[in-house]
Each structure stands twice: as C-alpha cells, then as structure tokens.
Amino acid sequence: MTEGIALLTVFVLSAFTGYEVISKVSTTLHTPLMSGANAIHGVILIGAIQVAGRAQGSLELWLGLVAVFLATLNLVGGFVVTDRMLEMFRPRSARRNG
Amino acid sequence: PTWIQFGYLVVAVCFILALKGLASPRTARTGNLVGAAGAVLAVVLTFVSVGPDHLLPILAAILVGVAVGVVAARRVVMTAMPQLVALFNGVGGAAAGLVALLELGEVGDAGVPAHLATAFTVLVGAVSFAGSVLTFGKLQDLVPARPIVVPRFRWVYGGALLLTLAAAILVVITGSVTLAAVLAVLALVLGVLLVLPVGGADVPIVISLLNAFTGLSVAASGYLLGNALLLVAGTLVGAAGSLLTRLMAQAMGRRVTTILFGGLSGTSTQG
Numbered sequence: 001m002t003e004g005i006a007l008l009t010v011f012v013l014s015a016f017t018g019y020e021v022i023s024k025v026s027t028t029l030h031t032p033l034m035s036g037a038n039a040i041h042g043v044i045l046i047g048a049i050q051v052a053g054r055a056q057g058s059l060e061l062w063l064g065l066v067a068v069f070l071a072t073l074n075l076v077g078g079f080v081v082t083d084r085m086l087e088m089f090r091p092r093s094a095r096r097n098g
Numbered sequence: 099p100t101w102i103q104f105g106y107l108v109v110a111v112c113f114i115l116a117l118k119g120l121a122s123p124r125t126a127r128t129g130n131l132v133g134a135a136g137a138v139l140a141v142v143l144t145f146v147s148v149g150p151d152h153l154l155p156i157l158a159a160i161l162v163g164v165a166v167g168v169v170a171a172r173r174v175v176m177t178a179m180p181q182l183v184a185l186f187n188g189v190g191g192a193a194a195g196l197v198a199l200l201e202l203g204e205v206g207d208a209g210v211p212a213h214l215a216t217a218f219t220v221l222v223g224a225v226s227f228a229g230s231v232l233t234f235g236k237l238q239d240l241v242p243a244r245p246i247v248v249p250r251f252r253w254v255y256g257g258a259l260l261l262t263l264a265a266a267i268l269v270v271i272t273g274s275v276t277l278a279a280v281l282a283v284l285a286l287v288l289g290v291l292l293v294l295p296v297g298g299a300d301v302p303i304v305i306s307l308l309n310a311f312t313g314l315s316v317a318a319s320g321y322l323l324g325n326a327l328l329l330v331a332g333t334l335v336g337a338a339g340s341l342l343t344r345l346m347a348q349a350m351g352r353r354v355t356t357i358l359f360g361g362l363s364g365t366s367t368q369g
Contacts, residue, residue, distance in 0.1 A: 004211065007321055007329060014317075014330045017114055018337030025121040025342070027349050034306045034342055035183045036120040036130050040113050041309075041316045041335045042186070043137055044194045045160075046144040047323050051200040052159075053150020060200060061152055065159040067196035072163025073170075074190035079134040080171035081182055082120075086127040088176065 032085045039078025045071035102147040105139060106327040112136025113331050117338055140327060181237035184305045188230025191312040194319050195223030195282055201322055203275045210270060215322040216278060217269040221262065222315035224282045226308045228289030233301050233308070236293070243298030245361030248291070255291055255362075262288050295361025303346045303357055310339025 025033055048071045052064025112132050119129015141160075150156055167186075174182045198219035202208070235241035248254050265281040268274070296304050313335030320328025347354050 003324075007326070010326055010329055011317065011321075011333050014333035015337040018117065018334035018339075019341050021114060021118040021334075022121045022338045022341060025345065026123060027345075029121060029123060029126060030306075030342065030346050030349065031180065031183075031302070032126060032130075033117075033120045034302075034309055034339070034346075035179075036116060036126075036133060037313070037335045037338050037342070038183055038187045038190070038309050039130075039137070040116065040133055040331055041190050041194075041313045043109075043113075043140055043331045044190060044197060044316045044319060044328065045137075046140050047197040047316075047319050047325060047328055048193055049141070049144050049150055049156060050148050050323060050325075051197050051204065052156050053148050053152060054204055055152065055200070056204070060203060061155065063196055064152075064200055065155055067193045067200070068156055068159040069163045070189040070196070071193035072160045073167045074186045074193065075137055075167075076164045077167030077171045077182070077186045078190075079130060079137065080168055081174065081179060081186070082130045083127065083134075084171060084174075085179060086130060089123070089126065 028089070032082055032089060035078065035082040035085060039075060039082055042071055042073075042075025042078050045075050047071075099147065102143050103326070105143040106325075109136040109140040109143070109327055110330040112139070113334055117334060178238070180302050180305060181234045184230045184233045184237065184308070187305065187309045187312050188227045188234070191223040191226030191230065191308070191315055193223075194312065194315040195220045195227065195285075197319050198223070198315075198322055199275065199278055199282065201319075202273065202278055207273050212322055213270045213273045215318045216273075217266045217281060219315045219318040219322060220269075220278050220282050221266055221285045222311050222318070224285035225289035225292065226311040226315060228286040229293045229308045229311075230289075230305065232290055232293040233296075233305050236296075236298055236301050243301070245297045246294040247361055248294065251295075251362055258284065258288050258291055292358065295359070296357060297361060300350075300352065300357040303343060303350070303352070303354070306339060306343040306346055307354065307358075310336050310343060313337075313339050 048067035055061040055064045116133030119125040262284040317332025
C-alpha cells in the first residue's frame, strides 16, 4: 500500500509539473510542443522491451516485437520530426527578433 | 538496482527540461535534443537492468523502427507534418495498449488495482490509436475532412460507450486477457466514433487531445509495470497535452467540447 501511495504522489506531482512548465508557451510553438510531448510518451519503448524480453510463446513474442517497433517509431520519429519543425522555426523567429 | 532508478530520475528531469525548453522559442531546439538524449539513456538503462531474453529480435525491431521513423520524419513535406505527428502518436497509444495486454497475459491475476490500470491503458491507448489514424486519414484526404455524423448517432454512441464500459468493468473484475482484447476492439470503434464528427479545421486540436490520451495510457502502464519513469513521462505529457489542447482551442476561439461534439449538434466547422 505504501508503494501505491508513493506512486500516487509521483503521479500528482508530475501532473502539476507538466501543467506548470508549459503554461507560458507562445502560440507559434503550439505545434512543435505538441510534437515534442508526443515524442516523450514514446518512452513506452522501455515497457515494450520489458514485456517482449519476458515473452514465452511465439504469439507473445511477436506482439511484444510489434509493440517495440511501434514505440520506437513514436520515440525516434517524434524527436526527429520535432527537430525539423524547429529547424524551420528558428530562422523565422531570429529575423523577427533581430 | 538503485543506480538504475537514479538513472531513470535523470531521464525524468531531462523530459521536464525538454518540455520547459520547448515552451520558449530560444530554447526549443535544445529542449527537444535534451528530451531525445534522455530517451536514449532510458533505453540503455532498461537493456542493462532488464537483460531481456530475445535480445536480437528486440534489437532488430528497434532498428526497423528507427529506420522507418527517421526516413518518414526526414522525408515528410512541411504541410504534412501534423498528420505524421498524429500517426506517431497513434502508434505510441497502440504500443501502450499492447504492453498492458502482454503484461496481463504474462503476470496473470494481479489484483484489482493492476486490472484497473490494464483496462485504462488498453482503453485509452486503443482510442488514441484509432482516433489518431482517423485524424491522419482526414488530414491526408483519405477520409472526407468534413464532420461525419453516423445515422441514429445517439444510439450508436450510447451503445458503443455502454458496451465499452461494461467490458472495462469486466476486465477490472476478472483480469481476463480475452476480455481485455475485446475491450481493445470496442475502444478502437469508440476512437473512430470520437473523431468522425470533427471538422477538418479542428483536427490539430484533436491530435493534441489524443496526444494527452496516449500520455495518460503510458502513465497507467507505468503503474502496471511498477516503472516510475513511465508514470512520470506519461503524466507529464498527459498534463501538458491537456493544457496545450485548451490553449490551442483558445487561440482559435473555440471550445474543446464544441470541437468534439459540435458536429453532432450541427455547430462544427465545415472543415
């Protein structure tokens, strides 16, 4: 039960943190921020590795490998596409500032 | 071991700094790189601590994922980026759902809280997957972008919602893998129904909402696996994504409820 409370504490504090850190985002950054946040939940890859690494039958293994593949796609594709968005974004904002 | 947990804590801080960086024009690109570095560290730590069986197939699956992900993200034209993000978000939701299903199958009867986390992960992950694929279809013009209202929608939506809830409750009580698979299928239908009535112009906001959904489903899978990093990362994205959804809607002068259900009452944009 204490572990449950510890995890609940982590959950509540993370929720406030996620809310606070982006509360002052500028409108132009909405899409890259969405994309970056999207990449972060791709870290489900570590859960996928865990279950695939424990798989017993071949069906379980295949499903686990599919999960690993999909999670990698989310994680890697997410960060790369966010970087590309920001690549285009930077010169424009530099021009506006300078 | 403790040092692995410590490493996961470093990763969690990387993710917080990534979100913080992404919220400001000057630091956005660095923020994204910090997030990516954190993710790499997380994967390495996991391989070291878990020492998974089937190492080669897993590495192969990761390699294929990296190749497809990088090529897709590098080649996509600027205007098609939102739908690619939607697709990446959807497959993340699908991965979370699969992880929960497999965990249930491998561990077996794990008690009501674990069953609840499983049902939540499968339900929300599958809704996010189906919804995201449909938003991809709408933006890519594979599906008409205008709001689509199914005939007798009150009955269809009510029925789908009740069936899904019933299946979720049964999963929580019994912890049956078969029922969890049924729940996944019902949730896929629900995800499609959720996005069908959304007009094309509002689709980006729905992608943001589904992004928050995937975050929450990842958080629940973190509880299920007893992995604090997944819990933190998923919750961060769930919370930031929810706020972002509201901010995006505000910037367009719309309300999230109107965007989702306006099509059903005839007040949606005609996309």
